[in-house]
Amino acid sequence: MIEEDPLNLDHARNVAVEASEAAGALLREGLSAAVNVHAKGDAGDVVTDLDLAAEKVLLDRVLTEFPDHTVVAEESGTLGSAESRYSWLIDPLDGTNNLAIGLPAFVVGLALCEDGLPVVGVVHEPVTGHTWSAVRGGGTAGPSGPVAPPYRPPAHGPVLAWTQGYGVARDDPAARALKLTLETRARRVLQLWAPLLSWVMLARGDIHGIVGYRTETVDLHAGVLIAQEAGMTVRALDGGPFDGTAPAGEEGSSFVACHPAMLDELLRAAADAARVRAAFPSFAGL
Incomplete structure (x- = not known):
């Protein structure tokens, strides 16, 4: 890995904010016309011409400002330097x-x-x-300023978001056990198909938690940081530390995320789901 001078993170955030808002303007304008949708892979994912156009805006701005950085983009793959200690993860349309x-x-x-x-x-x-942004150690900012919502205990069960990777099969027994357990304990479990939107909702205090199962990386790290800097905590399903990487032998990252006051409750749900899975080896067929 090459030696690089420390980066001005506030400057990097400003570049990212301006790039995201330029891409957002393109997407907003594109909604007024017919959207061309194409199949992507074998797991039901899709891509549109708007994804590709927005990604080009983001890549042009990031690579122009930081030509020596590594960039991993949802549609274009890995670009830029392969040896930089700095890497950008870009999702043009989550x-x-x-x-x-x-x-x-x-x-x-x-x-x-x-x-x-x-x-x-x-x-x-x-x-x-609207835009939300965070710098490690510097807090989260939203359209109206700093974001750090107080904890509001759920009166009738928590509102949770569920997210999983595209590689997770419909009959995955661990996923089914987790979702069933959450459905029995939560007031509502949202499946938004837009993980980064779920992270922003958690950071704002609109929902109480997120449970992720074998999730992809490109739409993970920005949301994790925004939530953490707003006062939320993220842990692996077994309660251990979470760094955004998948355990050895697994595809994708699994976690619970919430206000610290709710952590024990979500970890108990994850543990109960694991016991259900162990007690019923053929759970996927139930």
């Missing part, structure tokens, strides 16, 4: 499946990582024009 069916629930996301650890995170919502 929630493409929503946009494809006319549901206005999608965002633009960028994360900057230093030696694999997210240090800048930005999520922009094109429909509202």
Whole structure:
């Protein structure tokens, strides 16, 4: 790995915010016309011409400003330097499946990582024009200033968001056990098809927690940092530390995220789901 001078993270955040808002303006304008949707892979994912156009805006701005950084983009793969300690994760349109069916629930996301650890995170919502951003150790900022919501205990069960990777099969027994356990304990379990939007909702205090199972990385780190800097905690399903990487032998990252006051409750749910899975080896067929 090459030696690099320390980066001005506030400058990097400003670049990411401006890039996300430029991409968001393009997406917002594109909604007025017919959207061309194409199949992507064998797991039901899709891509649109808007994804590709928004990604080009983001890549042009990030690589122009930081030509020596590594960039991992949702549609274009890995670009830039392969040896930099700084890497950008770019999701030009998180929630493409929503946009494809006319549901206005999608965002633009960028994360900057230093030696694999997210240090800048930005999520922009094109429909509202609102942006949330965070710098590690510097808190989270939203449209109206700092974001650090107080804890509000759920009166009738928590509202949770569920997210899983595209590689998770419909009959995955661990996923089914987790979802069933959450459904029996929560007032509502949201499946938004836009993980970064869920992270912003958690950071704002709109929902009480997120449970993720074998999730992808490109739409993870920006949201994790924004939530953490707003006072939320993220742990592995077994309660251990969570660094955004998958355990050896697993595909994707699994976690619970919530206000610290709710952590024990979510970890108990995850543990109960594991016991259900162990007690019923053929759970996927039930």
